Amino acid sequence: MTRISLEDLQKIRERKEQEDKSYKAVLLVCSGTSCSTSGSGNLLTVLRKEISHRKLSQDYRVEPSACIGYCSRGPVMIVQPEGILYEKVKSADIPEIIDCLIAGIPLERLCHKDTTTDNRVPLLKDISFFNRQQFIVMHNKGSAVPAGIEDAIAGGAYQGLAKALMMDKNAVITEIIKSGLRGRGGGGFPTGLKWQSAARSAEEKKEPPYVICNASIIEAEPHLVIEGMAIGAYALGASEGIIYLRREAPQVSARYNKAIQQARESGLLGSNILNTSFSFDIHIRSSAGAFVSGESSALIASLSGLAGEPTAKYIHNSEAGYKGKPTVINNLETWANIPAILERGADWYSSTGKSRKSSPGTKVLTMTGDIVNPGIIEVPLGTTLREIIYDIGEGLADQGQLKAVQTGGPSGGFLPVELLDLPLDYESLSEAGSMIGSGNISVISHKTCIVDTVRYSVSYLKDESCGKCTPCREGLIALSGILNRITSGQGKEGDIELMARIAESMQLASLCALGQTAANPVLSTIRYFRSEYEQHIRDGKCSAGVCKALLYYLINDNCTGCTACARNCPVQAIAGEVKKKHVIDQDKCIKCGVCYEVCKLNAVTVQ
Amino acid sequence: MIEIIIDGKKIEVAEGTTILDAARKNGIPIPTLCHRSTVEPYGACRLCIVDIREGNRTRLVTSCNYPVRKPVEVNTQSEKVRKTRKTLLEMMLSRWPNVNLIKQLAREYGVTSASYTHPLVDYSSNACILCGLCVNACSEIMWEDIIGFAGRGENRRVVMPFEKHYDACVGCSTCANICPTGAIQMTDDPNHPADDKRISRYGARVTDEVALYDIEQCRMREVGTAHLTEIMNDYDLLPTCNYKFGSHDEAGKLHSDVFKNKYLTQGVPDGCWLGCTMACAKVAEHFELKTGPYRGEKVLVDGPEYETVAGCGANMGIFDPEFVLETNFYCDTYGIDTISFGTTMAFVMECYEKGILNKERTGGLELRFGSAEAALEILHQMGTGQGFGVIVGQGIRRLKKIFAEKYNLSQQDIDFMQDIGMEAKGLEYSEYVTKESLAMQGGYGLALKGAQHDEAWLIFMDMVNNQIPTFQDKAEALHYFPMFRTWFGLVGLCKLPWNDVEPVDNAETDEPAKVPKHVEGYVNYFSGMTGREIDKKELILMSERVYNFQRVFNFRLGFGTREHDRIPYRSAGPVTDEEYESRAERYDKQLMEKWNYDITGKSTTEKREYLRKSREQDYQSLCDAVYRRRGWDENGVPTIEKMKQLKMDFPEVIAVLEKYYSSYTARSS
Structure with a gap:
């Protein structure tokens, strides 16, 4: 390999540009983790074979691309220089894709369908998932992985x-x-x-x-x-x-x-x-x-x-x-x-970014949870959570309603729906009791129990704490214990205050940022979702129906005595004669929910 | 100095002082669990948090490791601080409800019972509270990593590697002594001491002192005993060119920092006694040899100690650290003592310079001061039994005789060799210039096994610390210290931790030279180990018996009387005019002030001879005083009364001594 000098850089760019121009199009198959798991590797092979079989290698180049971030739609394919994006491409689609390529038209049925207008959107830049993003760090999104x-x-x-x-x-x-x-x-x-x-x-x-x-x-x-x-x-x-x-x-x-x-x-x-x-x-x-x-x-x-x-x-x-x-x-x-x-x-x-002067530039985010478009995105700082979740993410999956969003990873705070117009920047999130942190945006729907989710975050952090300093080690052990108790129906009056006190001491006195921020999930949910804790502790209720210890299954009068539930119950907790209403023995019931799923008559209810 | 405010009190501190140190020095208490001054601040317990304001910024910081670098306002008792400390203690008490230290601190913050059920609650009063002191002490004080933390978060625990007993642990007890709860306990089955707690208590004091003050007082942990080189040079006590002078322009080349920075391995446990805090045994690793059978090989050199640097360096007029290391290695390899080699070579070199020796006589070697190559050649000859080295290897006492006879020397030359041949009782001098220290002259001359510093190392207290100014003081020192030092040999302890690193307040004690607090420690070690209560007087008495018995042993072999306590004049004063003139101001002043000698119009030789007479007389008077103090007669023979007093008047012993009483009496009459 020869050494490159300052003057060579421009020459190399120009030469490569010329080379690219010799092709009619470049076909890119996303090689990101998510697309790979849904078969993009195989797709790439099939595509290459087909191109070579049709003797089109002179005109069309086939390359793997870097992660596009549109993970829910994989495997994803892009046709450059037009920038056409195909979703959920299968090997069987390839001949047709090439036909359209030769014909110079997009293959409509593989193009993105806008959820509001139902129109097909062929170009990447017009898709709502992409058009609110700005690429600085991921500026080569949609182009080939450089081979050399x-x-x-x-x-x-x-x-x-x-x-x-x-x-x-x-x-x-x-x-x-x-x-x-x-x-x-x-x-x-x-x-x-x-x-x-x-x-x-x-x-x-x-x-x-x-x-x-x-x-x-x-x-x-x-x-x-x-x-x-x-x-x-x-x-x-x-x-x-x-x-x-x-x-x-x-x-x-x-x-x-x-x-x-x-x-x-x-x-x-x-x-x-x-x-x-x-x-x-x-x-x-x-x-x-x-x-x-x-x-x-x-x-x-x-x-x-x-x-x-x-x-x-x-x-x-x-x-x-x-x-x-x-x-x-x-x-x-x-x-x-x-x-x-x-x-x-x-x-x-410094002119990029959307809200405060103090936060220019973009932030790469991973969007997870109950959302239509989970994936990796890059947005200008200052973009609101609402734009991220509803415009880019296209709202909640499975007709869910938004309950909370946890930003910044396991030690980020949980923000309520009322704060959706909060711009994503360092100060705004920190004032609201959360952080940008690792750049994770976890979308939480109404089907999720906040207390249980916090319990999960805290338990993760407890395992990851190095254990060197008292507040982080002991604080997380204590919080984890209390949250376990609350979600298993043994919450006590005073638990919320005790958790708040412990979490505050972690925030103030921990040795490193892990311990200091590990208090966020608890403190932010006490701030915004206190009633859900109180429900668990005082009323013994988990309104999301997640905390097993707090719910029980009942059989109502819709029951015709078909015996489906009793036959499927793994612990023989359901008794009843054929064609007569069945009853669940609450002492035996392990709350697995099988009866609920097998009943075709809506006779099993969750309380 | 930076002015800071702690709880409203203005305090001046040096830059870099921690808030905790500044507060404690000013009587402002801050609670800590994981802090000890002997180890680096660890910042794990977080109890020492304080509220600080720097400019407009306020925050909580841990005072144990927060260095003051600009003016800062500190509140050690703000509501936020107290509340946070209280919650921390609440959590600790929930996990370790019976640990006294935690109970006590918790009580101070109004916490008396656990506020929740801790899944890992440990009811032991000796529970490990994960403060990390043991781990850090093992690593920082002992330079070992025998114990460490394993597991994360709730699984964090102190273990030996792979959670098995690790044989590399020698049981130095540093971890056990620093543990605030007693979670680590020492068991001493092999020695089964009568009272191990008592031994630990005093042992831990020494560990702490060494960990804290060695860096200021001696730096033995970094350079071993070689730190003395520069001190000796500064005080004109470093032997150069066969003890002619006490300092040299080039001595900086042998400064301990040179060895530390370029050669000596740092931060590893002691090679002499694993578990020793002082860890003064140093090594130079990967040292490439330039001569001898291992030329070109990279070796590990054990040392050098001060005596080697001075003897196999300055005293031969060679100021090359690599010569010192090479000589050190080959002396060790051949089984030759570096002190005897250094002092003998210095004598041989002076003989060469004087013309007593020449190339013909040395087998072609030019053995002048500073001839490093020739000196190494002699060492290899000595080690392999060849050439002139075979003669040199016999030591100064024999060399004086051999040279006189073989080369048919004049009486003047023979007398000269007598003056400059630095041996007493046949043993070569170790490496201190004693001309200005009468006490140390006695230390060498009166030592039972010859001129070495093991018995009475008084040079430091006489010349550096000026602790024994009067004649009586010196005589007392020459009674006490040989006895005290003999005791170390009796019980098998090292002398260095006794008076090298000293307690900070030692100078304020009634007898700083004896280091009373350490003597107290030794008394306690003895009683703690044996179960027999002794006091410091009995400690000396134990030695006196042995010491006098050793003297008797000398008599049995035909040595031991006053004539054998003689010293070569070079150890008492300037032998040559050159030596006199090099320190003329000092000697002139002494002649005038101490001896009332009028020096006007006197030649150097006249002055030198007067000085010699006076000093030799002084030495004899010192012998008189020491003999008296030791309970010996004028010929240095232990009296019958003394032997009775010591309960050593066994008939066989008295039989040996009686000959000497009579011969002395006969001669003096």
Whole structure:
């Protein structure tokens, strides 16, 4: 592989563009995790075979694409340059797709159907799931996974680095400060200021700083991350960078290793990058996979060969981090934002975003729960929860009604329907008792019991707490115990107050962000859904019908004595003669709900 | 200094001081569970939280590890703080309802009973409260990681690797001693001490002192005894060029920091005695040898200690740390003592410079001061039984005789060798210049087994700390310290933790030289181990019996009288004019002030000779005083009364001594 110089970048782009023009179209099959599990791999093979069989390889290129995020519609296929999107494509559809391709028309029946107008929407950019999104980090959505470094460059990679290398180091930092970019790992600390403070410490101490990418949260185009880190390293005077990956994702590690190798071979990493005097290299390190190792001091401990446990300290990593040297740890998404800021300028970046000036840019979100369009999206900060859930997500699945939305992952707060117009930004969510956190938006319908869901979140956090500090360890054990009691019908007066007191002490006194935020689910639901706790405790009722201990099955007068329920009951809790009304023995009943499901006469009811 | 406010009180603190330290120093209490000054702040129990305001920002921080870097206003008792501490204690009490420490703290915050049923409730009063002190002490104080935490969250627990007993644990008891609840207990089955608690109590004090003050007082944990090199050089006590001088311009090259930064492995447990907090035995790893049978190989060098640095460095006029390490390695490998080698070589080199030796006599080696290669060649010859090394290897006492006879030396040369051959009773001097320390001259000359510092190491208290200024003080010291140090040999304890790292208030005690608090510790170790109550006087008495018996043993072998307590003059004063002139101001002043000697118009030689007479007389007077104090007669023979008093008047013993009483009496009459 030959080394690439600054001048080569533009040439490579132009050459690749020419190459692309020689094709009539590029057929992309989404290779994201969700599409892969629904058979996109096979689809790709069949498509390639068919194209080659029809001797069309000269005209049509077939490539896997990066994740489109439209996970509920997979496998998804895109036809470029038009940008036609086909949903739920099967191998059998392929001949017809190719026929339409040759004919130059979209295959209507595979196009997205708008839920409100019932019209078919062939183009990706017109689909409501996409048209409210803005792609900075995932700017290559809908284009091919770059096979080599030249494809990556053609896709726009390393332009920002090229620009940065022509600038003064401090000017790069100033540019990042001006852009207003804030840490996407959850804390929202201004990235430029973090860099500035590390650069200052490095200068004062005369020690080389480190740049670290905390890649525990999302996956993005590896070259974008490499480029972002290289820009950071240049600005800070660092020569060594580390990408800290979770061990559970070996395929991600392989992708990053490949990209790093490509970059090294082309002189985009290593000595004299782009033939300048700047040298920098990146290594990949894997974590043992604990949730808490995403916390920066735990990450440093893990990198140092210790257990991934947070360290109590008030000296920032920017002053003394990895190996005691000034260190900038940014989240993967933060790094992925850097190239665009350099390439397009801080003024452009700071003008993006929708609400507050303090939150420019976009946020990558994973949308889960009871929603029509679960998936991975990127929206301008300031987009309201309502737009996210109803416009992009197309509302609740299975005719559900929205009850709450939990933002920020397991330690995020639960927000009620009344707060749907809250813009998604750091301050608004934090004031409301939640956070952006990991960028998860979990949509919760009326069929879900809030207390039970909080119990689940708390129990997850309890298992993930490292157990080092008292409030997090003991607080989560206590909260988990109390919530278990409440959901099993043994709640007591005073439990809510006790939980609030414990959660507040966790928030105030925990050693790291895990413990501090672990209080959110409890505190936010006491704030917005207190009555549901009270119902469980005082009335012994779970209105969502989820907490088994609080519900029982009854047989009403619709019963004709068909014996279906009695025959299917696994514990013989139903007695009754043929053609006579049956009765459930509540002491024996295990509340499995089989009777409810087998009864065709609506004779079994849940109370 | 930064001015901060704690609970309304203005306090000046040095930058980097933690809020907890600042508060406690000013009598403001803050509760803690996981904090001890001997280990780094851990910040796990969170009880030490305080409310701080920095500018417009207020927040709760843990005071144990919050360093003051700018003015800050601290409230240790705000409502938020008290409420949070109370909830923390409520949770702890729910899990460990019978741990006294928690009960007591909880009571202070109005919590007297558990507020919920804890699924992991542990009713033991010795429950482990996961404070981490044991784990951190094992790691930070002992540089071991025998115990650690396993499991996350509710499964967190303190374990040895794989939750099995780990043989690498030597039972140093540091974890047990630091444990605030007694969850870790020491059992000492092999030694079955009479009162193990008593031993632990005093042992833990030493551990704490070393962990806290070694870094300020000695830095033995970093560089071992080699920290002395620079101190000795500063006080003109570092032997250079066969004890001619006490300091050298190039001594900085042998500074302990050079060894620490470039050669000595840091932060690993002690190689001399696993479990020792002081951990002064150091090693240099991956050291590449340049000479000898292992040339080119990378080896581990055990050391160097101070004596090796001084003897196999400065005293030969060689200021090269790699020479020190190479010599250290080969001495160890050949089984040669580095002190004897260093001092002997220094003598040989001075003989060469003086012309007593030459290339012809040394087998072609130019053995001047500073000749590192030649010195190593002699060492290899010594080790392999070849060449001139075979002669040198016999030691100074024999060399003086061999040289005199073999080379047919003049009386002047023979006398010169007598003055500069640094041995007493046939043993080479260890590495201290004693010219200005009469006490240490006695320490060397009166030592039963020859001139080494193991018996009375008085140089520090005499010259550095100035703790024994008067003649009587020195005589008393030469009675007490040899006895006290002999006691370590009797019971098998190391001397270093006695008076190297000292309690901070040692200087304020009535007898700082003896380190009274440590003596108290040793008395307690003895009684705790044996169950026999003794006091510090009896401790000395035990040694006196043995010490006098050793003296008797010397007599049996034909040594032990006053004439054998003689020392070479170089250890008492300047032998040559060159030496005198190098410190002329000091000697002139002493001649005038101490001896009332008029130096006007006197030549260096005249002054030097007067000084010699005076100092030699001083040494004899010291011997008189020491003999008296030890209960010996004027010839240094233990009197019958003394032996009776010690209950050592066994007929066989008295029979040995009687010969000496009569011969001395006969001669003096």
